[in-house]
Amino acid sequence: MRRPAWTARLPRPRGALAAVAPALLLVAIALADSPPRVQASTRPTPPLRVETVAPRMAVAVAPTPSAPAQPSVIFSVATRDRVLALTFDLDMSPSMAAALRSGTVRSWVDRDALAQLRARNVPATLFMTGLWAQAYPGLARELAQSGQFEIGNHSYSHPAFHLPCYGLWGSPVAGLASEVDRAQQAIHAVTGVAPSYFRFPGGCLDQRVVSMVHAHGLTPVQWSLNSLDAFNGSSVQIARTVIGGVHPGDIVIMHLMGGPNAPASGAALRLILPALQAQGYRFVTVGQLLGLGQGLQPAGFRGVIEAAAPPPPPAARAGRPYWVWTPWGWQSLSHPPVCRWQLNARKAWVCA
Ligand SMILES: [Zn+2]
Numbered sequence: 001m002r003r004p005a006w007t008a009r010l011p012r013p014r015g016a017l018a019a020v021a022p023a024l025l026l027v028a029i030a031l032a033d034s035p036p037r038v039q040a041s042t043r044p045t046p047p048l049r050v051e052t053v054a055p056r057m058a059v060a061v062a063p064t065p066s067a068p069a070q071p072s073v074i075f076s077v078a079t080r081d082r083v084l085a086l087t088f089d090l091d092m093s094p095s096m097a098a099a100l101r102s103g104t105v106r107s108w109v110d111r112d113a114l115a116q117l118r119a120r121n122v123p124a125t126l127f128m129t130g131l132w133a134q135a136y137p138g139l140a141r142e143l144a145q146s147g148q149f150e151i152g153n154h155s156y157s158h159p160a161f162h163l164p165c166y167g168l169w170g171s172p173v174a175g176l177a178s179e180v181d182r183a184q185q186a187i188h189a190v191t192g193v194a195p196s197y198f199r200f201p202g203g204c205l206d207q208r209v210v211s212m213v214h215a216h217g218l219t220p221v222q223w224s225l226n227s228l229d230a231f232n233g234s235s236v237q238i239a240r241t242v243i244g245g246v247h248p249g250d251i252v253i254m255h256l257m258g259g260p261n262a263p264a265s266g267a268a269l270r271l272i273l274p275a276l277q278a279q280g281y282r283f284v285t286v287g288q289l290l291g292l293g294q295g296l297q298p299a300g301f302r303g304v305i306e307a308a309a310p311p312p313p314p315a316a317r318a319g320r321p322y323w324v325w326t327p328w329g330w331q332s333l334s335h336p337p338v339c340r341w342q343l344n345a346r347k348a349w350v351c352a
Contacts, residue, residue: 070295072210072303074197074286076224077249079293082280084246086124087223088113088256088265089199092131093158093169096261100135109136110258112266120273123148125221125286126256127199130156130186137190144191150285152197153218156182165204166307176209180216197221197286200305203253207303221286222305223253224296227268230255235267242268243275249293251286 077085092108099105117124126149133140144151155161156179159171171179180198188194198218200209205220213220225245229238242252254269255262276283284292 070219070290071297072207072214073205073220073222073297073301074251074290074295075222075298075301076247076251076296077289077293078296079249079289081282081292082248083282083284083289083292084248084250084252084276085286085289086117086122086252086254086283087152087199087221087286088124088126088254089154090126090128090132090257091154091158091201091255091261092129092135092257094131095169096158096257096259097131097135105259108132108257108259108261109139110256110262110266113254113256113258113269114266116266116269116273118148120277121148122273122283123150123285123288124283125150125152125197127152127154127197127221128183128187128195129154129158130183131158132257133183133187133190140187141191144187144193150197150287151187151191151193151195152199152221152286153180153183153187153195154199155179155201156186158201160202160204161200161209162204162206162304162306164306165202168202168204177212177216180213180218184216184218202307203305204307205303205305210303221251223251225250225252227252227254227265229262229265229268231261231263233263235264235271238264238268239271239275242272243279246276246279246281249289249296251289 090108096105096108100108116122126143128140128151132154140151143149157171158168159175159179160166160168161171161176161179163170184194196217196219198213198216198220199222200213200220203222205222210220224247225242227238227242232238238254242254246252254265256265258265
């Protein structure tokens with residue numbers, strides 16, 4: 001949000017009313033400066049966030065008030081400009097790493113998608129897992145040092161941070177902080193870059209893990225437009241979802257690991273990039289987008305996001321810390337699951 005230049009010239013308050021008056025003026029400016037409400041019914045409506053105005057007294061006593069607080073989780077950014085952030089997750093779970101080692105999957109890099117982004121010099125934010133950085137250290141460093149891409153943290157091994165979360169394997173609660181730490185260390189060791197943003201695997205979260213991520217100095221970033229490119233072989237459907245759904249200030253989620261988990265992202269980008277550029281859209285990283293406007297949360301956001309609704313897991317038993325939701329119910333494992341992903345009857349991807 002722009003700060004009015006004249007705040008530095010405000011007289012110092014002489015009484016209670018004088019102290020409140022500049023704040024009221026600021027609130028009025030903030031309202032006038034607020035984004036229009038998004039009309040599409042299928043996506044969340046960015047709220048008018050009056051509470052993001054800087055604290056009242058800060059206006060009266062500080063010549064240059066600090067920037068307004070961002071929401072605890074960023075979904076999109078308030079702007080009228082045709083600008084958006086494409087984000088790409090680079091997943092790598094223990095089972096994906098095992099598939100790479102065994103040769104079941106040849107590569108977890110979508111070279112086609114990367115070529116598209118490079119050919120058009122499209123900036124993007126890449127949310128990288130620590131395991132991916134360690135599997136592709138040369139490429140990870142090249143991407144981070146290119147100046148084109150911003151690198152975010154996507155956990156070390158892609159567990160669910162809040163269950164249920166599709167079929168993602170669940171790490172014990174105590175392991176989640178180390179998932180953030182280990183990823184940060186692995187990404188920094190490989191690329192020389194320390195991420196500022198964190199994306200929850202599967203987007204599943206609750207207030208406890210959001211606070212934990214903040215305690216690590218990272219800002220959680222979700223998305224306002226899901227390309228639905230995960231496990232989707234239809235590039236046309238992915239492209240239609242993005243091109244038809246995009247709004248100024250959107251954060252779009254796609255995937256860049258290719259393979260069976262994101263088989264058509266590159267082909268979809270061939271359609272998406274020229275179409276959005278023809279509509280006048282400009283691409284920026286998440287960090288750049290947040291420099292253009294106030295971060296937004298959906299109006300109805302209550303601090304919990306989960307996917308699918310299996311019954312609660314049975315009580316944990318000693319020595320079996322991993323719970324996975326499968327077509328046959330909850331399975332407890334003493335090790336991270338090695339699995340095949342399948343779409344179940346509830347349209348949830350499960351580790352089977
Ligand atoms: Zn992911």
